[in-house]
Amino acid sequence: MTNSQRSLRRLIPVVATAAASALLLAGCASGAAGSGAASDDGKIRVVASTDVYGQIAEAIGGDHVDVTSVIASASQDPHEFEATASDQLAVQRAQLLIENGGGYDSFMDTLVEGSGSTAPLITAAELSPAWPSDSEDHAHTEGADDDHGHIEGFNEHVWYDPTTISAVADAIASELTTLVPDAAADITANVATFQSGLDGIEGEVAALKSAHGDTEVFATEPVPMYLAAAAGMTSVTPGAFSEAVEEGQDVAPAVLLESLNVIKAGGLVAVLANAQTGGPETQQVIAQADGQGIPVLEFTETLPEDTTYIQWMTDNVALLASALDG
Numbered sequence: 589m590t591n592s593q594r595s596l597r598r599l600i601p602v603v604a605t606a607a608a609s610a611l612l613l614a615g616c617a618s619g620a621a622g623s624g625a626a627s628d629d630g631k632i633r634v635v636a637s638t639d640v641y642g643q644i645a646e647a648i649g650g651d652h653v654d655v656t657s658v659i660a661s662a663s664q665d666p667h668e669f670e671a672t673a674s675d676q677l678a679v680q681r682a683q684l685l686i687e688n689g690g691g692y693d694s695f696m697d698t699l700v701e702g703s704g705s706t707a708p709l710i711t712a713a714e715l716s717p718a719w720p721s722d723s724e725d726h727a728h729t730e731g732a733d734d735d736h737g738h739i740e741g742f743n744e745h746v747w748y749d750p751t752t753i754s755a756v757a758d759a760i761a762s763e764l765t766t767l768v769p770d771a772a773a774d775i776t777a778n779v780a781t782f783q784s785g786l787d788g789i790e791g792e793v794a795a796l797k798s799a800h801g802d803t804e805v806f807a808t809e810p811v812p813m814y815l816a817a818a819a820g821m822t823s824v825t826p827g828a829f830s831e832a833v834e835e836g837q838d839v840a841p842a843v844l845l846e847s848l849n850v851i852k853a854g855g856l857v858a859v860l861a862n863a864q865t866g867g868p869e870t871q872q873v874i875a876q877a878d879g880q881g882i883p884v885l886e887f888t889e890t891l892p893e894d895t896t897y898i899q900w901m902t903d904n905v906a907l908l909a910s911a912l913d914g
Contacts, residue, residue, distance in 0.1 A: 624683055633684070645760055647898075648764065649775065662893070712753070750786045758779065761776070792905045806873065811889060833869065857911050859885070
Protein backbone atom coordinates (compact mmCIF):
# COMPACT_ATOMS: atom_id res chain seq x y z
CA MET A 589 0.00 0.00 0.00
CA THR A 590 1.12 3.55 -0.69
CA ASN A 591 1.08 6.47 1.71
CA SER A 592 -2.04 7.75 -0.06
CA GLN A 593 -3.72 4.42 0.58
CA ARG A 594 -2.74 4.61 4.23
CA SER A 595 -4.44 7.96 4.52
CA LEU A 596 -7.66 6.19 3.53
CA ARG A 597 -7.37 3.40 6.11
CA ARG A 598 -9.26 5.47 8.61
CA LEU A 599 -12.96 6.00 8.20
CA ILE A 600 -13.86 9.42 6.89
CA PRO A 601 -15.83 10.76 9.85
CA VAL A 602 -19.49 9.98 9.73
CA VAL A 603 -20.17 13.62 10.51
CA ALA A 604 -19.10 14.34 6.95
CA THR A 605 -22.39 12.82 5.85
CA ALA A 606 -24.39 14.12 8.79
CA ALA A 607 -27.01 15.85 6.70
CA ALA A 608 -27.74 12.75 4.63
CA SER A 609 -27.70 10.58 7.74
CA ALA A 610 -30.14 12.83 9.51
CA LEU A 611 -32.61 12.67 6.64
CA LEU A 612 -32.39 8.90 6.37
CA LEU A 613 -32.65 8.32 10.10
CA ALA A 614 -35.52 10.72 10.44
CA GLY A 615 -37.40 8.89 7.72
CA CYS A 616 -36.72 5.59 9.42
CA ALA A 617 -37.83 6.75 12.84
CA SER A 618 -41.47 6.75 11.81
CA GLY A 619 -41.23 3.48 9.87
CA ALA A 620 -42.89 0.25 10.91
CA ALA A 621 -39.62 -1.55 11.69
CA GLY A 622 -38.26 1.08 14.05
CA SER A 623 -34.84 1.20 15.63
CA GLY A 624 -33.50 -2.21 16.56
CA ALA A 625 -36.67 -3.97 15.47
CA ALA A 626 -36.96 -7.19 13.50
CA SER A 627 -37.44 -6.95 9.74
CA ASP A 628 -40.89 -6.99 8.21
CA ASP A 629 -40.74 -10.76 7.80
CA GLY A 630 -39.78 -11.24 11.44
CA LYS A 631 -36.13 -12.02 10.81
CA ILE A 632 -33.44 -10.76 13.16
CA ARG A 633 -31.46 -7.91 11.65
CA VAL A 634 -27.72 -8.64 11.86
CA VAL A 635 -25.03 -6.24 10.66
CA ALA A 636 -21.43 -7.44 10.29
CA SER A 637 -18.41 -5.34 9.44
CA THR A 638 -17.33 -7.71 6.64
CA ASP A 639 -18.86 -10.55 4.68
CA VAL A 640 -16.60 -12.98 6.55
CA TYR A 641 -18.62 -12.49 9.73
CA GLY A 642 -21.83 -11.92 7.77
CA GLN A 643 -21.57 -15.36 6.19
CA ILE A 644 -20.88 -16.98 9.56
CA ALA A 645 -24.00 -15.30 10.94
CA GLU A 646 -26.01 -16.58 7.96
CA ALA A 647 -24.70 -20.11 8.48
CA ILE A 648 -25.77 -20.09 12.11
CA GLY A 649 -28.96 -18.04 11.90
CA GLY A 650 -30.27 -19.61 8.70
CA ASP A 651 -33.77 -18.50 7.79
CA HIS A 652 -34.11 -16.59 11.05
CA VAL A 653 -31.71 -13.77 10.18
CA ASP A 654 -31.48 -10.92 7.71
CA VAL A 655 -27.75 -10.18 7.42
CA THR A 656 -26.11 -7.04 6.08
CA SER A 657 -22.33 -6.98 5.60
CA VAL A 658 -20.93 -3.46 5.47
CA ILE A 659 -18.03 -4.70 3.34
CA ALA A 660 -19.49 -7.31 1.01
CA SER A 661 -17.11 -7.57 -1.94
CA ALA A 662 -13.49 -8.47 -2.57
CA SER A 663 -13.26 -5.22 -4.54
CA GLN A 664 -13.82 -3.29 -1.30
CA ASP A 665 -10.48 -3.03 0.48
CA PRO A 666 -11.19 -2.84 4.24
CA HIS A 667 -8.18 -0.53 4.62
CA GLU A 668 -9.65 2.01 2.23
CA PHE A 669 -13.28 1.74 3.27
CA GLU A 670 -15.50 4.80 3.56
CA ALA A 671 -18.79 4.31 5.40
CA THR A 672 -21.99 5.87 4.13
CA ALA A 673 -25.20 7.17 5.63
CA SER A 674 -26.94 3.94 4.64
CA ASP A 675 -24.30 1.97 6.56
CA GLN A 676 -25.07 3.97 9.67
CA LEU A 677 -28.79 3.45 9.13
CA ALA A 678 -28.26 -0.32 8.90
CA VAL A 679 -26.30 -0.29 12.15
CA GLN A 680 -28.95 1.86 13.82
CA ARG A 681 -31.64 -0.68 12.92
CA ALA A 682 -29.63 -3.81 13.77
CA GLN A 683 -30.48 -6.17 16.61
CA LEU A 684 -27.06 -7.83 16.57
CA LEU A 685 -23.71 -6.40 15.49
CA ILE A 686 -20.50 -8.26 14.68
CA GLU A 687 -17.05 -6.76 14.16
CA ASN A 688 -13.50 -8.01 13.98
CA GLY A 689 -12.01 -5.47 16.37
CA GLY A 690 -8.37 -5.03 17.25
CA GLY A 691 -8.25 -1.89 15.09
CA TYR A 692 -9.02 -3.73 11.87
CA ASP A 693 -12.52 -2.35 11.28
CA SER A 694 -12.63 0.68 13.54
CA PHE A 695 -15.21 2.18 11.19
CA MET A 696 -17.68 -0.17 12.87
CA ASP A 697 -17.10 1.43 16.27
CA THR A 698 -17.63 4.85 14.69
CA LEU A 699 -20.89 3.69 13.12
CA VAL A 700 -22.13 2.19 16.38
CA GLU A 701 -21.33 5.36 18.31
CA GLY A 702 -22.84 7.59 15.64
CA SER A 703 -26.05 5.57 15.45
CA GLY A 704 -26.57 5.31 19.19
CA SER A 705 -27.18 1.58 18.81
CA THR A 706 -27.53 -0.48 21.98
CA ALA A 707 -27.64 -3.82 20.15
CA PRO A 708 -25.30 -6.58 21.37
CA LEU A 709 -21.86 -6.24 19.78
CA ILE A 710 -19.66 -9.30 19.25
CA THR A 711 -15.97 -8.40 18.85
CA ALA A 712 -14.06 -11.35 17.43
CA ALA A 713 -10.59 -10.14 18.40
CA GLU A 714 -11.54 -10.13 22.07
CA LEU A 715 -12.40 -13.83 21.81
CA SER A 716 -8.93 -14.69 20.51
CA PRO A 717 -6.59 -16.63 22.82
CA ALA A 718 -3.93 -14.14 21.72
CA TRP A 719 -5.92 -11.08 22.82
CA PRO A 720 -3.79 -9.03 25.27
CA SER A 721 -5.12 -9.71 28.74
CA ASP A 722 -4.41 -6.15 29.89
CA SER A 723 -6.41 -4.54 27.09
CA GLU A 724 -9.15 -2.33 28.47
CA ASP A 725 -10.38 -0.97 25.17
CA HIS A 726 -10.22 -2.95 21.93
CA ALA A 727 -10.02 0.21 19.83
CA HIS A 728 -7.77 2.38 22.00
CA THR A 729 -5.27 0.23 23.83
CA GLU A 730 -2.01 1.40 25.30
CA GLY A 731 0.63 0.83 22.65
CA ALA A 732 -1.90 1.11 19.83
CA ASP A 733 -1.25 3.09 16.68
CA ASP A 734 -3.48 6.12 17.12
CA ASP A 735 -4.11 6.21 13.37
CA HIS A 736 -6.30 3.12 13.28
CA GLY A 737 -6.30 1.45 16.69
CA HIS A 738 -3.91 -1.36 15.79
CA ILE A 739 -2.55 -3.03 18.90
CA GLU A 740 1.19 -3.48 18.85
CA GLY A 741 2.20 -7.13 18.80
CA PHE A 742 -1.30 -8.43 18.13
CA ASN A 743 -2.29 -9.94 14.77
CA GLU A 744 -5.83 -8.66 14.28
CA HIS A 745 -6.64 -10.99 11.38
CA VAL A 746 -8.33 -13.42 13.75
CA TRP A 747 -10.76 -14.83 11.18
CA TYR A 748 -7.86 -17.00 10.01
CA ASP A 749 -7.82 -18.66 13.45
CA PRO A 750 -10.36 -21.53 13.71
CA THR A 751 -10.16 -21.42 17.52
CA THR A 752 -11.27 -17.80 17.61
CA ILE A 753 -13.98 -18.36 15.02
CA SER A 754 -15.31 -21.28 17.05
CA ALA A 755 -15.81 -18.88 19.98
CA VAL A 756 -17.38 -16.30 17.65
CA ALA A 757 -19.83 -18.91 16.33
CA ASP A 758 -20.88 -19.84 19.86
CA ALA A 759 -21.33 -16.16 20.75
CA ILE A 760 -23.51 -15.59 17.68
CA ALA A 761 -25.60 -18.65 18.50
CA SER A 762 -26.05 -17.49 22.08
CA GLU A 763 -27.17 -13.98 21.09
CA LEU A 764 -29.54 -15.25 18.40
CA THR A 765 -31.10 -17.77 20.76
CA THR A 766 -31.78 -14.94 23.20
CA LEU A 767 -33.27 -12.78 20.46
CA VAL A 768 -35.46 -15.52 18.95
CA PRO A 769 -35.99 -18.31 21.52
CA ASP A 770 -38.39 -20.19 19.25
CA ALA A 771 -35.53 -20.79 16.82
CA ALA A 772 -33.23 -22.33 19.43
CA ALA A 773 -33.40 -25.83 17.96
CA ASP A 774 -32.52 -24.61 14.45
CA ILE A 775 -29.71 -22.40 15.71
CA THR A 776 -28.26 -25.21 17.82
CA ALA A 777 -28.26 -27.55 14.84
CA ASN A 778 -26.72 -24.93 12.57
CA VAL A 779 -23.91 -24.05 14.93
CA ALA A 780 -23.15 -27.74 15.44
CA THR A 781 -22.79 -28.15 11.68
CA PHE A 782 -20.56 -25.08 11.48
CA GLN A 783 -18.38 -26.28 14.37
CA SER A 784 -18.04 -29.66 12.67
CA GLY A 785 -16.67 -27.86 9.62
CA LEU A 786 -14.16 -26.01 11.80
CA ASP A 787 -13.11 -29.29 13.38
CA GLY A 788 -12.38 -30.65 9.93
CA ILE A 789 -10.23 -27.63 9.09
CA GLU A 790 -8.27 -27.91 12.34
CA GLY A 791 -7.74 -31.59 11.67
CA GLU A 792 -6.36 -30.90 8.20
CA VAL A 793 -4.03 -28.21 9.51
CA ALA A 794 -2.78 -30.45 12.33
CA ALA A 795 -2.10 -33.19 9.78
CA LEU A 796 0.06 -30.80 7.74
CA LYS A 797 2.14 -29.92 10.78
CA SER A 798 2.48 -33.57 11.73
CA ALA A 799 3.60 -34.55 8.24
CA HIS A 800 6.00 -31.67 7.60
CA GLY A 801 7.10 -30.41 10.99
CA ASP A 802 8.32 -26.84 11.39
CA THR A 803 8.86 -24.85 8.21
CA GLU A 804 9.70 -21.25 7.34
CA VAL A 805 7.78 -18.77 5.21
CA PHE A 806 8.10 -15.12 4.27
CA ALA A 807 4.79 -13.34 4.97
CA THR A 808 4.53 -9.87 3.46
CA GLU A 809 1.72 -9.21 5.95
CA PRO A 810 0.53 -11.35 8.88
CA VAL A 811 -2.95 -11.85 7.36
CA PRO A 812 -2.93 -15.70 7.14
CA MET A 813 -0.41 -16.40 9.89
CA TYR A 814 -2.83 -17.88 12.45
CA LEU A 815 -3.68 -20.63 9.97
CA ALA A 816 -0.11 -20.95 8.71
CA ALA A 817 1.30 -21.18 12.23
CA ALA A 818 -1.13 -23.96 13.06
CA ALA A 819 0.34 -25.81 10.06
CA GLY A 820 3.80 -25.45 11.55
CA MET A 821 4.89 -22.44 9.53
CA THR A 822 6.99 -19.67 11.06
CA SER A 823 7.37 -16.27 9.43
CA VAL A 824 10.99 -15.15 9.05
CA THR A 825 9.98 -11.78 7.62
CA PRO A 826 11.94 -8.89 9.14
CA GLY A 827 9.51 -7.19 11.50
CA ALA A 828 10.19 -3.76 10.05
CA PHE A 829 9.15 -4.99 6.58
CA SER A 830 5.76 -6.44 7.50
CA GLU A 831 5.04 -3.53 9.84
CA ALA A 832 5.74 -0.96 7.13
CA VAL A 833 3.61 -2.84 4.57
CA GLU A 834 0.72 -3.25 6.99
CA GLU A 835 0.89 0.42 7.99
CA GLY A 836 1.02 1.53 4.36
CA GLN A 837 4.45 3.07 4.79
CA ASP A 838 7.45 2.89 2.49
CA VAL A 839 9.87 0.10 3.37
CA ALA A 840 13.32 1.45 4.21
CA PRO A 841 15.92 0.44 1.59
CA ALA A 842 18.02 -1.39 4.18
CA VAL A 843 14.98 -3.35 5.37
CA LEU A 844 14.03 -4.24 1.79
CA LEU A 845 17.56 -5.46 1.11
CA GLU A 846 17.47 -7.55 4.28
CA SER A 847 14.14 -9.04 3.20
CA LEU A 848 15.37 -9.90 -0.28
CA ASN A 849 18.43 -11.54 1.25
CA VAL A 850 16.19 -13.67 3.48
CA ILE A 851 14.54 -15.01 0.33
CA LYS A 852 17.85 -15.46 -1.48
CA ALA A 853 19.21 -17.49 1.44
CA GLY A 854 16.73 -20.27 0.62
CA GLY A 855 15.02 -22.65 2.99
CA LEU A 856 11.57 -21.10 2.55
CA VAL A 857 8.61 -23.28 1.61
CA ALA A 858 6.58 -20.29 0.39
CA VAL A 859 6.00 -16.57 0.32
CA LEU A 860 2.58 -15.60 1.69
CA ALA A 861 1.08 -12.43 0.25
CA ASN A 862 -2.11 -10.38 0.54
CA ALA A 863 -4.02 -10.58 -2.73
CA GLN A 864 -5.96 -7.38 -2.01
CA THR A 865 -3.19 -4.97 -1.07
CA GLY A 866 0.46 -4.49 -1.85
CA GLY A 867 3.09 -2.09 -3.05
CA PRO A 868 6.35 -1.91 -4.98
CA GLU A 869 8.35 -3.51 -2.16
CA THR A 870 5.91 -6.42 -1.98
CA GLN A 871 6.18 -6.87 -5.73
CA GLN A 872 9.97 -7.00 -5.47
CA VAL A 873 9.69 -9.72 -2.84
CA ILE A 874 7.29 -11.70 -5.03
CA ALA A 875 9.56 -11.28 -8.06
CA GLN A 876 12.52 -12.51 -6.03
CA ALA A 877 10.57 -15.57 -4.92
CA ASP A 878 9.38 -16.29 -8.46
CA GLY A 879 12.94 -16.08 -9.70
CA GLN A 880 14.03 -18.72 -7.22
CA GLY A 881 11.09 -21.01 -7.80
CA ILE A 882 9.59 -20.38 -4.35
CA PRO A 883 5.78 -20.73 -4.37
CA VAL A 884 3.89 -17.48 -3.82
CA LEU A 885 0.56 -18.06 -2.08
CA GLU A 886 -2.02 -15.26 -2.08
CA PHE A 887 -4.68 -14.88 0.61
CA THR A 888 -7.61 -12.50 0.78
CA GLU A 889 -9.18 -10.54 3.63
CA THR A 890 -12.76 -10.95 2.41
CA LEU A 891 -14.74 -13.89 1.08
CA PRO A 892 -14.38 -14.96 -2.55
CA GLU A 893 -17.68 -14.68 -4.39
CA ASP A 894 -20.25 -17.42 -3.72
CA THR A 895 -18.07 -19.09 -1.08
CA THR A 896 -18.89 -19.97 2.51
CA TYR A 897 -16.46 -19.39 5.33
CA ILE A 898 -15.86 -23.12 5.76
CA GLN A 899 -15.22 -23.58 2.02
CA TRP A 900 -12.88 -20.59 2.00
CA MET A 901 -10.76 -21.81 4.90
CA THR A 902 -10.72 -25.33 3.45
CA ASP A 903 -9.36 -23.87 0.21
CA ASN A 904 -6.76 -21.88 2.16
CA VAL A 905 -5.57 -25.02 3.92
CA ALA A 906 -5.29 -26.73 0.53
CA LEU A 907 -3.20 -23.77 -0.65
CA LEU A 908 -0.80 -24.22 2.25
CA ALA A 909 -0.67 -27.94 1.54
CA SER A 910 0.25 -27.29 -2.09
CA ALA A 911 3.47 -25.63 -0.94
CA LEU A 912 4.27 -28.16 1.77
CA ASP A 913 3.55 -31.20 -0.37
CA GLY A 914 5.49 -29.77 -3.26
